[in-house]
Amino acid sequence: MSGLRFVDVCSGAGGLALGLEQAGFDPVLLLDNKPVACETLHMNRPQWNVLQMDLLDFVPDEHPHTYDVDLLSAGLPRVKSSATAARVETDEEEQLLRAAVLLAHSIQPRAMILENVPGLVDAAAFEPLREFVRKELEHLGYRLHWFVLNAADFGVPQDRKQGVVVALKERYSDFFRPPLRTVDEHLSVGRALRHSMAARGWSGAEAWAAQATAVAPTLVGGSDNRGGADLGPTGTKNAWARMGVNGGALADEAPGPEADGCPGLIKITDAQAALLQSFPADWLFAGRKTARYRQIGHASPPPVGKALGAAVAEALRV
Incomplete structure (x- = not known):
């Protein structure tokens, strides 16, 4: 398999997409609803296909070039428990996470990367969201891998823990391994x-x-x-x-x-x-x-995206 392709939603300043590019993926589409973020993407990668649109309004049928890509990635706004945030804010963030998961029904990527708060992986408050993710993706033939990474373990001079869900179609899932730390000593x-x-x-x-x-x-x-x-x-x-x-x-x-x-x-x-x-x-x-x-501040550090992309690419290329 050559020329791995991906769609990235909630792209922000492009940290996750840049890391995936460094891992050998080519973007088919990047989507974000903020004009300033889209301008940032255009400034740095004028050749990238950037669409300014709210994820909740995105209709894949209107963008058929997004179908059947190798990877769908999303560095989503951080979900919060209802105990720590206003209900309307929590609802908005959960809606975006659910919308990203539902894109798999139409895009049918071979793999997905969803990046969010560490609690999404194992905190009791997020069990309903985990159950939604499992139900939707396992129904489509994906197998899920849940884990937490700390960006400091990948050379980022920051204590930044990220909850990650990697879903792969069943034929690739057994070949996936979460990325291992790339540095022995944290960068101060x-x-x-x-x-x-x-x-x-x-x-x-x-x-x-x-x-x-x-x-x-x-x-x-x-x-x-x-x-x-x-x-x-x-x-x-x-x-x-x-x-x-x-x-x-x-x-x-x-x-x-x-x-x-x-x-x-x-x-x-x-x-x-x-x-x-x-x-x-x-x-x-x-x-x-x-x-x-x-x-x-909202971005996903590119070295983490690169490590995740390399791990997914290794599984897809077996």
Whole structure:
């Protein structure tokens, strides 16, 4: 089998799709409902076929080139239990997950990758969703593999756990193995950002990097209904502070000579946040600073997508 093809929905800034491309898959269609995300995809991969549309409105019959692809992938908005989110928000996220699963009825991919919160794999609150996924996909002849990956185990300088469902048609399922970690030592924030912190001549960059020895907390993109960009809730901000970073806001640029000798916490830029998600340094993000950061925070790190794509490709090529 050559030339593996995939359809990616809820594509966002393209982290999962980029990883799958690196694993040897060619996109037939990428779908997202946000104009700024679609602009990001066009900026970086003008040859990709990007459709701006809500997944709930997508009709595969109107896009027959999506039929019978090798892989359907979805880095979906994070589902939440009803105990931690407003019911309307929970409903919207669950609807998208269910819609992605139902696409298998028409597209009939040989494999599916659904990526979401770790709790989707085994938390009791999500058992109704798991049962829906099992019922719909097993009825179509898929066998399911549920597992949790931590992006830090794949060279991403971030503690980011992701719940993953990989479904393969029965003839391929026994050949699938969840990806194994690709690094023996986690990449720290200091090592990941040392060069960018020194780029404008800040003399404190080396000392800062030497004490920022942990991986980053999970980046969160937040809600479109919230205010400006920050690095997360109070506990997350405290973890950033221990690495000398002010998690309450983003900087417009890396610190320069004006920061020499100034005590206090420094801020990271949205470009540095992208490095913490392991996007290539030349991957561009459309929009203003907050919009760029939200795309980055919501993204799936490309190295995880690459590892998942490689594992699926190995099973499909047997």
